[in-house]
Amino acid sequence: MYYVVTGAAGFIGSNLVKALNERGETDIIAVDNLTRADKFRNLAACEIADFIDKRDFVAQLTAGEFEGAIEALLHQGACSDTMETDGRYMMENNYRYSVALLDYCQEEEVPLLYASSASVYGAGSVFRESRECEAPLNIYGYSKFLFDEYVRNILYKAGSQVVGLRYFNVYGPREQHKASMASVACHLNQQILSDGKVRLFEGSDGYADGEQRRDFIYVEDVVAVNLWLQAHSRVSGIFNVGTGNSCSFNEVARAVINWHGRGVIEYIPFPEQLAGSYQSFTEADITALRQLGYEGAFTSIDDGVRAYLDWLNQSCNE
Numbered sequence: 001m002y003y004v005v006t007g008a009a010g011f012i013g014s015n016l017v018k019a020l021n022e023r024g025e026t027d028i029i030a031v032d033n034l035t036r037a038d039k040f041r042n043l044a045a046c047e048i049a050d051f052i053d054k055r056d057f058v059a060q061l062t063a064g065e066f067e068g069a070i071e072a073l074l075h076q077g078a079c080s081d082t083m084e085t086d087g088r089y090m091m092e093n094n095y096r097y098s099v100a101l102l103d104y105c106q107e108e109e110v111p112l113l114y115a116s117s118a119s120v121y122g123a124g125s126v127f128r129e130s131r132e133c134e135a136p137l138n139i140y141g142y143s144k145f146l147f148d149e150y151v152r153n154i155l156y157k158a159g160s161q162v163v164g165l166r167y168f169n170v171y172g173p174r175e176q177h178k179a180s181m182a183s184v185a186c187h188l189n190q191q192i193l194s195d196g197k198v199r200l201f202e203g204s205d206g207y208a209d210g211e212q213r214r215d216f217i218y219v220e221d222v223v224a225v226n227l228w229l230q231a232h233s234r235v236s237g238i239f240n241v242g243t244g245n246s247c248s249f250n251e252v253a254r255a256v257i258n259w260h261g262r263g264v265i266e267y268i269p270f271p272e273q274l275a276g277s278y279q280s281f282t283e284a285d286i287t288a289l290r291q292l293g294y295e296g297a298f299t300s301i302d303d304g305v306r307a308y309l310d311w312l313n314q315s316c317n318e
Contacts (some may be wrong), residue, residue, distance in 0.1 A: 007077030014042035094143035168242030172219030218304035242284025
């Protein structure tokens, strides 16, 4: 039986593949689009059974090539660029593709765990998995929201596990390929290395300089939640995946500066193009996840940044 990981060469997907390997699983079908060829590095140290291009995967599924052979489908593949303006592309890639996978999984009774996003909450101040809290600010957020709605509409008749995971601000190893969409910690580390200072936005939405707050979660914690839920196959639903606590961008910057032992913070004007589409505050309500029985601890920003930068430093020296 195979585990299928879509977006397998991406950030969270490759960390899932690595974690599956660490528990002895190597019968893994990695699905991705390697137009960005440098993403292969995320899988180079992993063991997989096969790699299938995203364009071919649904066709192979519907042709019956994997009938009775899939243990679970961990769907992490998506365009995560919040600045993407091609709505047709975003909806085809993030929404319609996900619908096709879900429909197949339901027909074949295959568990599906998929990546949603905290972007569905928009500029709201309550981050609970409830329709009245959801108001996405961009087409990326809308594509994730719409698929969550599709899932909600079929949950009552679902014949196999369906779990949506609303990731908050994930950071950690294997995200360098994301370029502008990489985490704050990744960008601040690169800035320290290049010119000895980090740059944060000036105040916005009533927050002082660098005091905008997000729920930053270390990628290993995200992987742990995925695998815990996959092991509890009777659980279905949509759940927040964050730490439950927000911290400021200033706190992230200080953690990066402390690791390097040098650096200063420079505040830059808030970009006009982000006005009206920027989340100045996020903090996951993880009540539903805890009520399921998930007791895993979440990594603090200081410990997470330290572990991440240790990994980056080791990777550069290998």
